[in-house]
Amino acid sequence: MSSKTTSLFSLNTLLNFLMLLLLPSTILLFAQTPTITPQKLPFDKICAGGLTPDPIKYPGEFFNHYQANFKISGFDPSVIFVVELSDPSGSFVTTQTATTALPRLANTPPDTATDKWLTFAVPTNLVGSDTYRLRVKSSTGITSSNFNIGVSGSVQALTAYYKPYINPFAINNNQPTLSFCNGSSVTLTIYNPTPAIPTSSPANYPQLKYKWYKDGVLIPGESGISLSVSSNGEYYAELNYGICSDVNYSSQRVTVTGTSGNGATITSSSGNPFCSSLGNTTLTATAGNTYVWKKNNVVIVGATARTYQTNLSGIYTCDVDFGGCKSTGTVDLKVFEISSTISGVDEGKVNKIPEGETVSITTTTTAVSPSYQWLLNDSTIPGETTSSLDITAEGKYKVIITQTSGCQVSDEFSFEVSYQTNLNVPQIANIVSPNNDGANDTWIIPDQYISGTNTQVMILNSLGEIVYQTDNYDNYNGWPQTTIKFSNYNPVYYYIITPNGQSAKKGSITLVK
Structure with missing residues (x-):
């Protein structure tokens, strides 16, 4: 008797067959969902910049290399991963900053299909913050949760700073004092004399922040490149690198004082009078904000510092601006002399x-x-x-x-x-040839009228103006005593010789070449 397959058997058989076909695909679908699992970071802060701790391996470089470890699953081997940095507040919503990938560091464990290591550097223009976060992102757009720096899930906020400037610096044009007018204020600013050389001043790095101090106490809320001051005290600034800060990255101390503007003075470092053979003396004006130096009431070009060096005598003044009120200091500087x-x-x-x-x-x-x-x-x-x-x-x-x-x-x-030669002449000369040839260069008169005879001698020009007058005429150093220039005509002068108790002698003197 032949059997007959029922329709129910056929349906069950078909359903079982379909389930056997779909089950591996469903299992494979759930197994291949990509995941990135960050591991605890091997560091608790990023203090990049500054000299590398390994100068032999990284000569002349700033320190800036960090490692992050994470696990993956469900990714194709061709997928690339990067470490991503949040904005300074810790948010990835609007800002995602890619770090710079670096070659693997020595002694880094080898990567496996599921265990990965990335070596990276943070941006050199990083704005320092204590609330950064790190995560991993794949080239397929998958992102991880944030890295932890403490026990699992407890601390994710990360201090991160890049220190592009690691030296002392100056404020207030590198001057130790500053004045302001009582009732007003004055500004202290980070000194930047050579902007073309970035490493010359922290002012060339706009992302940096500062801590300002008065009399050794931190001034709350002041982090900018300048500070407005309206009270006396000793001020200085320090680079604010958070927990990465170093007290050596600070400015000189500046003593700030209020003034009414009526007391500017000038002192001479070598005294007054000073000894010029020992070199220059340094003139120093009362501390102010700007200076204009003058000598004998004439502005000295380029002399705009608080000090001025000189080895010349004269009346020196300095107009000092204290920030709204002004005063002028004066010194009558004399060079030491002997008589x-x-x-x-x-x-x-x-x-x-x-x-x-x-x-x-x-x-x-x-x-x-x-x-x-x-x-x-x-x-x-x-x-x-x-x-x-x-x-x-x-x-x-x-x-x-x-x-x-x-x-x-x-x-x-x-x-x-x-x-001495015998210059005695019998009569008064009326011609002189002042050409420095050694003959007849000066006017010669008889000895009875020269020095010792108390004779008045006067010479006038053609306009009747007196050009020479003496009662002690000397034939050897006679008139004219200065050069008289003439070219197209021979000038004529007139003399009046009045001997003691006698009548005057008058006549003319013609100058010839």
Whole structure:
């Protein structure tokens, strides 16, 4: 008897067959859902920047390499992973900052199909914060939960700073003092003298924040590049790298004082008078904000600092601006000098002596422990080191008097000696040729009218103006005593000679070449 398959059997058989086909696919679907599971970070903060702790391996580099470990499942081997950084508040909603992938560090465990390590660097323009977060993102768009820095699930907020500047710096143009007008304020600012050189000042890194201190106490809420000050105190700034900070990354101390603006003064570092042979003296004005220096009421170009160096005497002033109120300091600066005199000759002139006779020269001086050097025609006269000298020879003489104790300062006198010739003439000359040829260069008159006779001598120009007048005329150093220039005509002058108790002699003098 043949059997017959029922319809019910056929239906069950079909359902079982379909279930056997679908079950592996369903299992495979659930098994292949990609997951990224961050492991605890091997560090609890990021203090990047600064010199690397391994200068041999990374010569001249700043420290900036970190590792993160995570597990994966369900990813194709071709998928790439990166470590992603949140915004400073810890949010990934609007800002996701990719870190920079680095080669694996030495001794890093090998990657497996499920266990991965990434080495990365944070951005060098990172804005420091204590609430950053890290996560992993795949090239397929899958993101992980945040990394923990403590026990599982307890702490995710991460301190992260990059320190591009790791040196002391300056504020207030590197000056130690600053003034302001009482009732107003003044601003302290990070000093940045060379913006073209980034490493010259932290001001070249706008992402940096600062901590400001007054009298050693932190000023709350002040983190900018400048600070407005309205009270006396000692101020300084420190780079704020959070828990990565270093007290060595701070400015000099600046003493800030209020002033009414009526007390600017100037002091000289070498005293007043000062010894110029020792070099410049430094003039220092009362501390203010801006300075304008003048000498004898003329502005000194470029002199706008608190100090000014000079080795010249004069009346120096400095206009000091204290931040709204101004004051001017003044000093009458004098160079230390000695006072000396010479007698027996006329300084700067040709002194005539009869050939064979001696003229005695004597000097006096206020110099302490003075030394004397006598010269004839620019050569030292051997053995002559006292304050006086007997002269019998013609030539150009000089004596140099030097103070040898304390400030070394000198006086000197020059004169010329020549033998006297007989210039006595029988009558008053009416022609002079002042061309420096040694003949008839000056006006010669009879000896009865020259020095010692108490005769008044006057010379006038063609307009009747007096150009020369004396009662002690000297034929050897006579008129004209300065050069008179003429070209197309011969100028005429007029003389009036009035001997003591006698009538005047009058006439003309023509100058010729």
